[in-house]
Amino acid sequence: MDFDIPRIPLGDWIEGGLDFLTTEFSGVTRAISRGTQTGINLLNDGLMWLPEWALIAVVVLLCWKVSGRRLAIGALIGLALIWNLGLWNPMIQTLTLVVIATLVAIVIALPLGILAAVSDRFYKVIMPILDFMQTMPAFVYLIPAIPFFGIGSVSGIFATVIFSMPPAIRFTTLGIRQVPKDLIEAADAYGSTRSQKLIKVQLPLSLPTLMGGINQTIMLALSMVVIAAMIGANGLGSEVWRAIQRLRPGEGFEAGIAVVIMAMLLDRLTQSLSGGKKTK
């Protein structure tokens, strides 16, 4: 190339912006960090306090209640295997991160999703942002997480929330927009206020779709929590990461299989929860 076009310093700009955020809002990020860490510790300690067999019993019962015998048996075998492989503690750590990341994601996603369903303008603004969030390679989120929250699980949760939130927003919006027009008309004709319409008609009717979104969010959160091991998030991911560094394929697969078992359990459980609501 002979043309002397200066390279656009896009990366510099972004770094500048991130630096600005980290220095100006360090108080905020530190508070968030502390709060999140407390939450992680509490949940983790709580789950660890239960003896392994007790937690397995609880999960198996839950599976049986919500879904049926097949899932219950699957849960029993799967969890027992994880225990046997000595991956119980990392599994609990991963579960903790998934639960907290999912909760945070839902708390942020629900109002945004509702807003996007009600306001066309907001819908037009947020949809490209969601596309951006979902197509950006997941690893990239890990980098700014470190200056914000330092190495560790909080950074992992931050990246996970960003990565796993879009489907919850999308499905909430979709669910609300899918409510048949004549039902909206009926709600209006009887003089419902906006919030009455939302609470009594739109949200209950979008519940199945909404649960589908939450299911997606959980799945994405699980995959991201594993990747977040690269920036020091504890759990099954760090087992895999260690296996890579020491070139031990056997250990890597063991941890990988534990992730698969978790994924299947979480997926089936949330799916039966939403399915159960629908048939009622």
Add this chain to the structure above:
Amino acid sequence: MTDTQQTKIQVRNLSKVFGDDTKKALKLRDEGLNRAQILEKTGQTLGLSNINFDVREGELLVIMGLSGSGKSTLIRCLNRLIEPTEGDIIIGGENIPQLSDKALLHCRRRHFSMVFQNFALFPHRTVQMNAEYGLEIRGIDKAERAEKARNSLKQVGLEGWEDAYPNQLSGGMQQRVGLARALANDSSVLLMDEAFSALDPLIRRDMQQELIELQHRMKKTTIFITHDLDEALNIGDRIILLRDGEIVQIGTPEEVLTRPADDYVARFTEGVDRSRVVTARRVMRPVRATARHDDGPRTVLRKMSENALDSIYVVDRERKLLGILEADSLDEAAKAGKDSIQELLVTDFPRIGPDEPLATLYPMFQGKSIPVAVIDDQQRLLGVVVKGAVLEQLAQTGEE
């Protein structure tokens, strides 16, 4: 209807343009262009143009027109589910198009209940909770709204179905829930948007009848939209005929039939010599009770007394009609201790196909009061026609 009735709603110069340059469209209309020309010139649809009418207190007003005539738009303008472009709608001293959002909310709650073509029941709520909806959003306390909803469900004959969900009910029953939801609300005007159009003809007929009875009992001001002239003639105190967004005639059913305002109306009504147009299927009622060929005389007698019948039709397992039994002969047989009803069967009884017109039906009643059986071509019993129903239909020709 008498002229002393009070006016409930006044609609004046109501117009609706669908599009974004409504002023231009209305200006062209005032210059005398018609709907098609305006659409061609501006790309805007003149949905309603210069509508004027009064709704009287306690009347059942039918707005009738073919699809695209603007009738759905009109009813939705009344409670502003669709925003009117210009004009006044005055109810209880308020001009609806000018109300603020908050005032509109109150106006809808106080004045309008709506029944929809496709029922629009809330699928996640029970029948009872559907009926309570209007009261619930008004903040009426639990006990009161439960009571009112139960009453209105009773009125539409849905007692005992309170805990069912809408998808467990048939179409006719679902629309009863829709009606109960509207009645429970105790608003001053009932809006019914093609409320019976999605129902099959027999059920539809029943619902019309029930609506008439209900409406006469409660004196509820009702505006009923339909595309079906028979329905309009059957239930309306007055009829407004709509074409291309304009009113072509306002009048009683008799006036519409006998003095059509123009060719359009005349085309609608021509050939509505009801005795030739209306078929047995339309006037037939479901059979209240039938006897089975293997029933004993006492069983049959009990069935008859339970349903207050003098005679009863006997069918076999496939509902094929075998004959008719009279109470007197049954009584004798029972006293004589006979077990079978076979020899008591009268096989010479009036019967007719479902598509026969009333003109054929009427002479069958001469001197007899037995209901005429309506049977299909497999001899299955579909329903019965009683004399009163035929007379009622014929009376509606309105020989003034």
